[in-house]
């Protein structure tokens with residue numbers, strides 16, 4: 001008997017692939033829906049469709065003829081994606097999870113630590129604003145007996161991705177080589193912005209822990225790691241792992257914002273309180289940042 005049945009929208013990407021492997025390793029029977037462009041994790045059942053083609057999407061999930069314990073939409077970016085989930089999944093699952101982002105918060109109106117119910121969210125045409133529209137769609141929908149939960153991760157790291165959490169060193173390939181060579185990393189504000197990165201396998205375990213948990217129904221959680229650090233410390237831990245020293249070149253904030261207004265989402269403290277996860281009995285992320293970065297660096301070096 002499998003631990004449960006899960007469908008992942010996505011399933012071969014960084015976050016969605018980590019979720020697929022974690023669920024499989026926990027004994028779930030795992031279905032993944034992708035366009036079939038990337039290799040899939042071993043042991044999953046593939047469903048092939050482009051979600052932007054609503055008829056093909058519907059045919060693929062209904063055609064699987066399964067009632068899933070969990071459906072996790074890892075690749076919902078627009079309100080149409082949330083509407084698609086709400087149209088199709090109430091009949092096909094007991095619990096829908098939607099992956100949002102902490103960029104739903106207005107960077108200029110944060111409080112510290114930022115509570116999940118800070119009303120200062122965006123509803124504009126940015127990545128975060130569109131994710132907030134997806135959340136609102138869930139909040140306003142009549143979904144019958146289906147439960148739903150939203151997670152808002154901050155910077156996610158771990159095997160399967162490049163490293164780097166702050167401009168101008170955001171997920172840069174060649175980051176390890178640069179640090180080892182003693183080349184300075186250009187960090188806005190010298191890297192003093194606080195962050196709380198989450199290790200991708202911790203996020204996967206957290207998502208799976210909503211199953212059969214009525215406390216998580218109709219909830220939106222900020223989902224972050226256990227350690228609050230300055231962004232520069234994140235890079236320093238990577239340098240430590242490489243046995244190198246970290247050289248930082250400070251990019252003045254005003255100058256950086258002038259040249260790259262879109263960086264404003266990164267240029268604020270991104271710290272949150274894990275208490276709501278704890279109180280609702282969810283699996284609280286607990287991999288220390290140093291340990292997670294060690295695993296990530298080893299994976300990058302072996303690649």
Ligand SMILES: NC(=O)c1ccc[n+]([C@@H]2O[C@H](COP(=O)([O-])OP(=O)(O)OC[C@H]3O[C@@H](n4cnc5c(N)ncnc54)[C@H](OP(=O)(O)O)[C@@H]3O)[C@@H](O)[C@H]2O)c1
Pocket residue numbers: 009010011012013014015016017033034035036037038049050051052074075076099100101102152153154155156157
């Ligand atoms: N990385 C971060 O720090 C961070 C922070 C906060 C939130 N998030 C959220 O985390 C999620 C990222 O998920 P991810 O890492 O798995 O993404 P990803 O690495 O971009 O992978 C995308 C996955 O979806 C599939 N896919 C893409 N377009 C599709 C389509 N039109 N129809 C069907 N399948 C499609 C891809 O496979 P095919 O190409 O084969 O179709 C792949 O499996 C997003 O919701 C993002 O907002 C990320």
